[in-house]
Amino acid sequence: MTSALTSSNAGAARLRQLLAERDPILAPGAYDAWSARLVERAGFPAVYMTGFGVSASLAGLPDAGLLTMTEMVDQARRIVDAVSVPVIADADTGYGNPLNVLRTARAYERAGVAAIHLEDQVAPKKCGHTEGKQVIPAEEMVEKIRAARAARRSPDFLVIARTDARAVEGLGAAIERARRYREAGADVLFVEAPQDEEEVEAVARAFPDTPLLFNWAEGGKTPPLGLDRLRALGFRIVIFPISALLAATRAIADVLACIRAEGTPLGAMERLSRFGDFLEWVGFPEVRELERRFGGGPPGDPRVP
Numbered sequence: 001m002t003s004a005l006t007s008s009n010a011g012a013a014r015l016r017q018l019l020a021e022r023d024p025i026l027a028p029g030a031y032d033a034w035s036a037r038l039v040e041r042a043g044f045p046a047v048y049m050t051g052f053g054v055s056a057s058l059a060g061l062p063d064a065g066l067l068t069m070t071e072m073v074d075q076a077r078r079i080v081d082a083v084s085v086p087v088i089a090d091a092d093t094g095y096g097n098p099l100n101v102l103r104t105a106r107a108y109e110r111a112g113v114a115a116i117h118l119e120d121q122v123a124p125k126k127c128g129h130t131e132g133k134q135v136i137p138a139e140e141m142v143e144k145i146r147a148a149r150a151a152r153r154s155p156d157f158l159v160i161a162r163t164d165a166r167a168v169e170g171l172g173a174a175i176e177r178a179r180r181y182r183e184a185g186a187d188v189l190f191v192e193a194p195q196d197e198e199e200v201e202a203v204a205r206a207f208p209d210t211p212l213l214f215n216w217a218e219g220g221k222t223p224p225l226g227l228d229r230l231r232a233l234g235f236r237i238v239i240f241p242i243s244a245l246l247a248a249t250r251a252i253a254d255v256l257a258c259i260r261a262e263g264t265p266l267g268a269m270e271r272l273s274r275f276g277d278f279l280e281w282v283g284f285p286e287v288r289e290l291e292r293r294f295g296g297g298p299p300g301d302p303r304v305p
Contacts, residue, residue: 019188024238025238028243028244030047030050032075033078036049037281038244046086047088049075050245051072053245055067056245057245058075069103072090086114088116090241099147101147109153117188120161125164131167149185166193189213193221213239216240
């Protein structure tokens, strides 16, 4: 079965290696272990654990700060265990003050996560592309970043500082906050929700020597820039937090509508994954091989000593 990245931080070391390479790291969002395996199977070098998606899939709730730290870390552990590529995880506001951030960072790192991003919103936070956000004082966020750095056991574990100040204080203030967060020791900067391409360019110009993360959120406030443009601007990580979630939601809604209207899924069969393909992707061939090696298969199965 898929080998897991453990808390020994193999994933963090690998993510740092990827950051040192030329091409941006493309990290589609996963909301559970299965979606994470599909991201890896598609050939991506990293997985992004989306808080938006985890809130929806785990609790059926919006991304409004309603999940706890332990719920998020438990989901992160499941995702890490399912894949062999680095996992970048949403850690929201750190779930409290700088002392809480110490525990949060340690818990995510023990779960095998390669990087977390912390944001400077007031708790309970809101999705970065919705209205009504508020931000904490920059000084408090600086202490949270310092706490996260102090908590890590491996120097490879990455701390990504996200600021949501664009929506509250304007772009200039958001860039100044990001500068302070970099000085506090953030490894990567994440200026959330710039509202046009000129603002994206301004962020890139402000930090030519600091790794930057771009949030490619369908339907959000940030313009949908192409990869060549993001590469030219120097963004090092591009996350796609809701692509898989939106695709899954539409596909599930469509097949359920078909069953409701027709009484069976016959009308939707051509749009479904083949059952045999699913068995292969989810790992049944590996299970059968393990059964042959170690027992536990149906009577009459050949055994491998």
